[in-house]
Amino acid sequence: MGAAFSLILLLFFNTSFAGQNEDSIVKKTEKIFDANEVIFGHIYDAHEFHFFSYKTGGKEHPVSVYLPVILYSPQRGLSAFMSSSFEHGEKAVKGYALLTDHNIEKWKLDSKKFRAGQIVAVNESGEPDLNVKIYDFSLTRNVVQMFIALALLVWVMLVIAKKYNKEEGVKTAPKGIQGFMEPIIIFIRDDVAKPNLNHKYEKYLPYIQTVFFFILINSLVGLIPGTANVAGNIAFTMLLALISFVVIIFSSNRHYWKHIFWPPVPHGVKPILIPVELLGIFTKPFALMIRLFANMVAGHIIIICLISLIFIFGALNKIVGYAVSPFSVAFVIFIYFIEILVAFLQAYIFAMLTAVFIGQAFESPHHDEKVHI
Amino acid sequence: MDFFLLEAVANAGGAIGAGLGAVGAGIGIGQIGKGAVEAIARQPEALNDIRSNMILTAALVEGVALFAVIVGFLAMVL
Numbered sequence A: 001m002g003a004a005f006s007l008i009l010l011l012f013f014n015t016s017f018a019g020q021n022e023d024s025i026v027k028k029t030e031k032i033f034d035a036n037e038v039i040f041g042h043i044y045d046a047h048e049f050h051f052f053s054y055k056t057g058g059k060e061h062p063v064s065v066y067l068p069v070i071l072y073s074p075q076r077g078l079s080a081f082m083s084s085s086f087e088h089g090e091k092a093v094k095g096y097a098l099l100t101d102h103n104i105e106k107w108k109l110d111s112k113k114f115r116a117g118q119i120v121a122v123n124e125s126g127e128p129d130l131n132v133k134i135y136d137f138s139l140t141r142n143v144v145q146m147f148i149a150l151a152l153l154v155w156v157m158l159v160i161a162k163k164y165n166k167e168e169g170v171k172t173a174p175k176g177i178q179g180f181m182e183p184i185i186i187f188i189r190d191d192v193a194k195p196n197l198n199h200k201y202e203k204y205l206p207y208i209q210t211v212f213f214f215i216l217i218n219s220l221v222g223l224i225p226g227t228a229n230v231a232g233n234i235a236f237t238m239l240l241a242l243i244s245f246v247v248i249i250f251s252s253n254r255h256y257w258k259h260i261f262w263p264p265v266p267h268g269v270k271p272i273l274i275p276v277e278l279l280g281i282f283t284k285p286f287a288l289m290i291r292l293f294a295n296m297v298a299g300h301i302i303i304i305c306l307i308s309l310i311f312i313f314g315a316l317n318k319i320v321g322y323a324v325s326p327f328s329v330a331f332v333i334f335i336y337f338i339e340i341l342v343a344f345l346q347a348y349i350f351a352m353l354t355a356v357f358i359g360q361a362f363e364s365p366h367h368d369e370k371v372h373i
Numbered sequence B: 001m002d003f004f005l006l007e008a009v010a011n012a013g014g015a016i017g018a019g020l021g022a023v024g025a026g027i028g029i030g031q032i033g034k035g036a037v038e039a040i041a042r043q044p045e046a047l048n049d050i051r052s053n054m055i056l057t058a059a060l061v062e063g064v065a066l067f068a069v070i071v072g073f074l075a076m077v078l
Helices: A002-012 A035-043 A101-106 A141-165 A176-221 A234-250 A254-261 A270-316 A318-362 B003-042 B044-077
Strands: A014-017 A048-056 A059-066 A068-073 A077-082 A096-098 A119-121
Touching: A035 A270, A048 A141, A068 A119, A141 A176, A176 A234, A176 A318, A176 B044, A234 A270, A234 A318, A254 A270, A254 A318, A270 A318, A270 B044, A318 B044, B003 B044
Parallel strands: none
Antiparallel strands: A014 A059, A048 A059, A068 A077, A096 A119
């Protein structure tokens, strides 16, 4: 397993310490610390894992793991190369250029449509060619990190499954990672699936467990400094919500739809209630999507803001910066622990609400409808 | 209207909207916490049921508050 993993690492990542290359970025001017850029640089996706930068002799040397870029455009076809060949927006590769804040300003692009980190097509003279449509299928840091988290999750689960197959920890107390995971799995089964899904819980338990652990592992991996913000990516949460939506729709029965299109209320209320119920089908998964996204993004932003405070104060006065840093670091550690709690809580809420919605979709009417009329 | 003024008004609107959303969520989650604590004080043996229902309801309230935050954010960005 370890050998295979390092092989994957070798295949995909071209780790290059830019300090060894000569083509690192020359800083234009001594800029004041820009908190906005740092925050959004972390929140958005990127074509590299950027860990830190160090400065020697006025040059900035970023330390990053570069990831492959795969682009498709109807006019130019498929092209793939490493993101390190962009040299942080300095160079165009195969007719494509990486946008940076500097480039956007230079080419006078609409700053609302384009942001740093995107890729645009350029013509021979190096100017952006907006007529060329690009589909970006790159293995960005979100994608790569999700794969790593997934591999980790599958590995942990397979190890545990093997142990249970060998009847280890069934009659005796479970040990190690098994002992950590077993209470969580049991908790999801007994407190999330069983009360909401009743007699059908065995059918939906694999999905509920998977969605819980997938969100959990992605949120936890995303808390490691230097990693991407996967669980706080709207596309990630949207896909999870979409899968939940499909599961809810496919497990619905006649009564569920009857309650939406012909609710047991007086006829005068029906024109109001039917649109509300119809909207409710879509707002449930939408709320799932927004809740996970906003919680994760908010946590990450708070942490970066607190770290940024040091540099904002440090730019005013060095002594103030040093004075603020211990408080800032203490707060960050506090928020980090809260974030670990939030990672568990949001995974639990997502799994719980999915179970509740699925349970609502197939529940049979247990009350007399005459009561309402 | 002047472009910068328009943007400033949009930013202020977004921030005020997000703040009002937080007020609503604060009242709502406060009520849930109050109800849950009172219920647990009355019936400590029902702790598990009350807790899971409390988290569920709080999540629903929080979802609405986050809608407000997202709409406020969109008012600023768009």
